[in-house]
Amino acid sequence: MIKEWVKGKKPDDEVLAARLEKARYELAKRQQMIKEKKLPVLVVLDGWGAAGKGSVLGRIIKNLDPRFFKTFTLTKASEEEKRRPFLYRYFNKIPEAGKIVFFDGSWMDEVTRGYLKGTVKPKEYEKRLESIKRFERQLNDNGYLVVKFFFQIGQEEQRLRLKRLKEDKNTGWRVDKWDEWQNRHYDRCMEVYDKYLDATNQFIAPWYFVDSKNRKWAELQVTELLVQSIDIALKNAGRSVPILQNTFPLVKMPLLSEISLDQKVEDAKYRQELDRLQKRLSELHNEIYHKKIPVIIAYEGWDAAGKGGNIKRLAAALDPRGYEVHPIASPEPHEKSRHYLWRFWTRLPKKGHIAIFDRTWYGRVMVERLEGFCSENDWQRAYTEINEFEKELDDWGAVIVKFWVQIDQDTQLERFTDRQNTPEKQWKITDEDWRNREKWDQYEVAVNEMIQKTSTEFAPWHILESNDKHYARLKALETVIAAIEQRLKK
Amino acid sequence: MIKEWVKGKKPDDEVLAARLEKARYELAKRQQMIKEKKLPVLVVLDGWGAAGKGSVLGRIIKNLDPRFFKTFTLTKASEEEKRRPFLYRYFNKIPEAGKIVFFDGSWMDEVTRGYLKGTVKPKEYEKRLESIKRFERQLNDNGYLVVKFFFQIGQEEQRLRLKRLKEDKNTGWRVDKWDEWQNRHYDRCMEVYDKYLDATNQFIAPWYFVDSKNRKWAELQVTELLVQSIDIALKNAGRSVPILQNTFPLVKMPLLSEISLDQKVEDAKYRQELDRLQKRLSELHNEIYHKKIPVIIAYEGWDAAGKGGNIKRLAAALDPRGYEVHPIASPEPHEKSRHYLWRFWTRLPKKGHIAIFDRTWYGRVMVERLEGFCSENDWQRAYTEINEFEKELDDWGAVIVKFWVQIDQDTQLERFTDRQNTPEKQWKITDEDWRNREKWDQYEVAVNEMIQKTSTEFAPWHILESNDKHYARLKALETVIAAIEQRLKK
Numbered sequence: 004m005i006k007e008w009v010k011g012k013k014p015d016d017e018v019l020a021a022r023l024e025k026a027r028y029e030l031a032k033r034q035q036m037i038k039e040k041k042l043p044v045l046v047v048l049d050g051w052g053a054a055g056k057g058s059v060l061g062r063i064i065k066n067l068d069p070r071f072f073k074t075f076t077l078t079k080a081s082e083e084e085k086r087r088p089f090l091y092r093y094f095n096k097i098p099e100a101g102k103i104v105f106f107d108g109s110w111m112d113e114v115t116r117g118y119l120k121g122t123v124k125p126k127e128y129e130k131r132l133e134s135i136k137r138f139e140r141q142l143n144d145n146g147y148l149v150v151k152f153f154f155q156i157g158q159e160e161q162r163l164r165l166k167r168l169k170e171d172k173n174t175g176w177r178v179d180k181w182d183e184w185q186n187r188h189y190d191r192c193m194e195v196y197d198k199y200l201d202a203t204n205q206f207i208a209p210w211y212f213v214d215s216k217n218r219k220w221a222e223l224q225v226t227e228l229l230v231q232s233i234d235i236a237l238k239n240a241g242r243s244v245p246i247l248q249n250t251f252p253l254v255k256m257p258l259l260s261e262i263s264l265d266q267k268v269e270d271a272k273y274r275q276e277l278d279r280l281q282k283r284l285s286e287l288h289n290e291i292y293h294k295k296i297p298v299i300i301a302y303e304g305w306d307a308a309g310k311g312g313n314i315k316r317l318a319a320a321l322d323p324r325g326y327e328v329h330p331i332a333s334p335e336p337h338e339k340s341r342h343y344l345w346r347f348w349t350r351l352p353k354k355g356h357i358a359i360f361d362r363t364w365y366g367r368v369m370v371e372r373l374e375g376f377c378s379e380n381d382w383q384r385a386y387t388e389i390n391e392f393e394k395e396l397d398d399w400g401a402v403i404v405k406f407w408v409q410i411d412q413d414t415q416l417e418r419f420t421d422r423q424n425t426p427e428k429q430w431k432i433t434d435e436d437w438r439n440r441e442k443w444d445q446y447e448v449a450v451n452e453m454i455q456k457t458s459t460e461f462a463p464w465h466i467l468e469s470n471d472k473h474y475a476r477l478k479a480l481e482t483v484i485a486a487i488e489q490r491l492k493k
Numbered sequence: 494m495i496k497e498w499v500k501g502k503k504p505d506d507e508v509l510a511a512r513l514e515k516a517r518y519e520l521a522k523r524q525q526m527i528k529e530k531k532l533p534v535l536v537v538l539d540g541w542g543a544a545g546k547g548s549v550l551g552r553i554i555k556n557l558d559p560r561f562f563k564t565f566t567l568t569k570a571s572e573e574e575k576r577r578p579f580l581y582r583y584f585n586k587i588p589e590a591g592k593i594v595f596f597d598g599s600w601m602d603e604v605t606r607g608y609l610k611g612t613v614k615p616k617e618y619e620k621r622l623e624s625i626k627r628f629e630r631q632l633n634d635n636g637y638l639v640v641k642f643f644f645q646i647g648q649e650e651q652r653l654r655l656k657r658l659k660e661d662k663n664t665g666w667r668v669d670k671w672d673e674w675q676n677r678h679y680d681r682c683m684e685v686y687d688k689y690l691d692a693t694n695q696f697i698a699p700w701y702f703v704d705s706k707n708r709k710w711a712e713l714q715v716t717e718l719l720v721q722s723i724d725i726a727l728k729n730a731g732r733s734v735p736i737l738q739n740t741f742p743l744v745k746m747p748l749l750s751e752i753s754l755d756q757k758v759e760d761a762k763y764r765q766e767l768d769r770l771q772k773r774l775s776e777l778h779n780e781i782y783h784k785k786i787p788v789i790i791a792y793e794g795w796d797a798a799g800k801g802g803n804i805k806r807l808a809a810a811l812d813p814r815g816y817e818v819h820p821i822a823s824p825e826p827h828e829k830s831r832h833y834l835w836r837f838w839t840r841l842p843k844k845g846h847i848a849i850f851d852r853t854w855y856g857r858v859m860v861e862r863l864e865g866f867c868s869e870n871d872w873q874r875a876y877t878e879i880n881e882f883e884k885e886l887d888d889w890g891a892v893i894v895k896f897w898v899q900i901d902q903d904t905q906l907e908r909f910t911d912r913q914n915t916p917e918k919q920w921k922i923t924d925e926d927w928r929n930r931e932k933w934d935q936y937e938v939a940v941n942e943m944i945q946k947t948s949t950e951f952a953p954w955h956i957l958e959s960n961d962k963h964y965a966r967l968k969a970l971e972t973v974i975a976a977i978e979q980r981l982k983k
Binding site: 238248 | 619626630633640691692696697698699701721722725728729732733734735736737738739740870873
């Protein structure tokens, strides 16, 4: 299908030169507008080896202000990157607001190459197509412009170009085995590319098929389409995005008000159980390390609910070389100027490691919602975006455990008062805690909505009843142990 | 992929009964809200023969107010429908604002069945998938809720059900040959369905996979998902929709101000040529009738530009049994309460016929834009929507000719004055014409934007320079003749 989309016909050289000059000028102007309007732009150049992606890119950036764009040539994933979800290295590199990022080769290349070589199996491939569609749509929904070009040349043209490149000592190194494999299996590749382009050709991020036989003509097509795309994106800037239907299977969860909080553990029992569970978790940590299973543990809960102490007891069981605790505060400027999940994507553990998040991406639908740090449209969209994020983690093979640490209002007041009156605990209580406490009811509405909408079958919430902190600590250990054991059984 | 989405597990009978009662009540409440908020809802039930779509639908509508919903059982297209684009009979039946339409079987059934039987070829099939995606997205963008269910049962279960139905005299008639074919070729069908569901599983109109082994459980899934979908759609109501990137190849067109209007034809030449061209068109009309090629001719232009007289000369060449002129005024209430293209879809000619539109769907980006009859978001979106509409016509095999009848302001004033001063022409001039004339400059901006953005390679605009009406009439005839001749050569 996509093959039918070649845009227009190459104009005469004179017309081409004039249009190119104008288009370059217009694009330079657009860079200013992007900067002013804080639009983040991601440009993806994919296509056949030797189709001229690199040289077109080289020409285009000549006219741009280097402070406001970056280019990445995406070859093979590094060892570090291979131990992360496959989108990790791309999510990592998304532009800041007001800047352009050019990818010379993208997730398309990685995924189709793996599929063609048989290292990515058909089922896995289908899953990745879904992931890619979600990724591109999420970027778009969060205000990014994503423009995708596929550079097209015929088999014979590619063969000739590769031959010419090889014969020249200065360019011979640019021809790798993959390019030659591609040329020999041109039809098979085209079939796979065609299906890929079709499958990922979304209304919000369509593919543009670039006739690449002539370098200047290719540059003109890319430049004009970039200008056009930026103009439309600027028109869309700030427009609210329709909320999507939920398509994730949800687990039925209780409301906070329905949760009983009178569980208690005796001291002796607590110490004995804590010891036993920590030993078991320690064993499991070894096992997941060897089996390269990543584990993500997320903590949310009321102030003074006992998150810190709870995490401490969990961490105490773990080998420090294999886990990390990420305390999450408000985002830094460089984090704020990107997709709100960026700072979590970049903090994902390696396979075999454990990441514990002390507060999480759920800030979007709690504090950011209630304090107005994002728009209503933003937090309403976030339930699906977060479910999609966790689906990525699940597809990757991660164990995901999400805790809501629950106490009642009286218990919070007691603990606040105790903190205020105990000199060595005073650092733990701030004016903000008191202010948040006044908004308890609003928070309860938000937390209930969050738990109902994000308890998916692959990443359900677990409630830790924490009026008795000892009870909550044991339950946390038990829950993590059960989740890991279940995964190991698979 | 889609097969992994089965929603949850069937609860115990008691829980199921309680949830079902609640869900039915909630859905009835939603019907009221739909009515109040003027939300149009399109529910599609697809799936295996004997999976129970009909009986679930029967249960669901029992609790609804019959004044505000309709059901259609979509079996084979009628002869009338077969002579129209394949989406015609579905577009025809879309709900009015505030109402629900249920489709028992949809475009999915028609298209996959054709593909399985070999009557829809692979290339055509791919095109139809694109058409379906655009159709569903356009409905969504225009405020429709589209909910799609696929009823799933296994091969053995289907076989048993078909056997049971056949054995009973009262139900035997319900089993048709197709159901049995489907059951015998279950795996092949599943493969095709799976790909179809994947390809058309859009974020804005996802598929829900209904586990249909148990009737009540199937009803519960459908009812709960309907309630959930309606709630989200109500939240989205009135939200502006992001404008899409253009993906259609455009033809470069001049601005109105660049068009020279001093062409002239002498009287004798005019009469001679008119006669010759009308004869030729008349021959061609015969030919397209026999070859079953549909022709769509669209007229837009300034008031008093001479559209009426121009159309008359064209129509004079045609056999009245094979063409229709559609004068387009402002929409009736039942047209206004549907997608703005509905009244044009329903006026499409049969194959082999000619439809002439005196004013068109371009009203959206001219009068509706300038008079505020639609929102800015609506008309900005319309360029792509109209290109997509014309792409449907092109895919269907239609010849599309679009005329902009151009005059200058002085000529218009002359003609207005003449009309005013000539008793038998006075009906042709109204206060509105004078008011429109005052907005000439605004209209010119809109017309220029329209011509630039909707001159696609498959449906370009043609300018009729009409200061000399005779010249314009000959050019119209020539243009139509050339377009038909070109199509006949293919």
